[in-house]
Amino acid sequence: MIPVDVRDAGEIERAVAAFASGSNGGLIVTASASGTAHRALITTVAARHKLPAVYPSRPYVTAGGLISYGPDLLDQFRRVAGYVDRILKGEKPADLPVQAPTKYEPRDQPQDRQSAQSSSNAPL
Numbered sequence: 001m002i003p004v005d006v007r008d009a010g011e012i013e014r015a016v017a018a019f020a021s022g023s024n025g026g027l028i029v030t031a032s033a034s035g036t037a038h039r040a041l042i043t044t045v046a047a048r049h050k051l052p053a054v055y056p057s058r059p060y061v062t063a064g065g066l067i068s069y070g071p072d073l074l075d076q077f078r079r080v081a082g083y084v085d086r087i088l089k090g091e092k093p094a095d096l097p098v099q100a101p102t103k104y105e106p107r108d109q110p111q112d113r114q115s116a117q118s119s120s121n122a123p124l
Helices: 009-021 033-037 039-048 058-062 073-088 110-118
Strands: 053-055 067-071 104-108
Touching: 009 039, 033 039, 039 053, 039 058, 058 067, 058 104, 067 073
Parallel strands: 053 067
Antiparallel strands: 067 104
């Protein structure tokens, strides 16, 4: 795994091309403001280079990305409501525990899953 910090479109293009030129390359996009701002570019360039990529949330898949795996935001909003309820009942926010996400949602492109299964005997 090689972390790469990219800030603009040119750096994204170069980084994805570099990963694609290597053997057994792949891309893991983490949640960031830059990634969100350049979501369409990242998914397009990864697809152009036929680079398998995993993204942090569903909008990347909607934009054409292969697969995403990240926290279920609806579940997190529900959990926040529990915190608000506890605060309104008198608990101090500083006394509440910090919690990590417990529910994750995988998303993929159905047509990519079908084409991968038709070219391989292994199920996804």
